[in-house]
Amino acid sequence: MSDETDAGEGGMRIEADLVRQLAELLSENDLTEIEVEDGTRRIVVKREIMVTSAPPSPAPLAQPAAAAPAFAASGPAATPANHPGTVKSPMVGTVYLAGEPGSPAFVTAGQKVNEGDTLLIIEAMKVMNPILSPRAGIVREINVVDGQPVEFDQPLVIIE
Helix, strand or coil: CCCEEECCCCCCEEEHHHHHHHHHHHHHCCCCEEEEEECCEEEEEECCCCCCCCCCCHHHHHHHHHHCCCCCCCCCCCCCCCCCCEEECCCCEEEECCCCCCCCCCCCCCCEECCCCEEEEEEECCEEEEEECCCCEEEEEECCCCCCEECCCCEEEEEC
């Protein structure tokens, strides 16, 4: 059996092995969607997450607590997802808080930033994409940790 399937004349050749590898990446990195584009060929692999009305198990509760920064703003605040100063991920990838291992972070909580300053980097498809501050302000929260996989539209940083 071949790992490639021909869709007919002029059709796209599907590489089953590539699709399997992408599906494994989804599971390994707890992602919901991954997309690969090569010339005119584009492969999108998605998975749906079932939401049930049952209370969450203790294991998933432990994950967000571990990812939460120790320097979160004190006092009552809006959640990162709906806070007006939230900078969200424009892509799926891996977040890096510094330009290279061992270097200081681009920003820290409490730091003043200007519009256009680099907040962090997201690596996607082996390309380093700087995420820039959309406005000047003070970094109140950093909602990700170095090396963490991130989803599209995931809250990254809150700037007030």
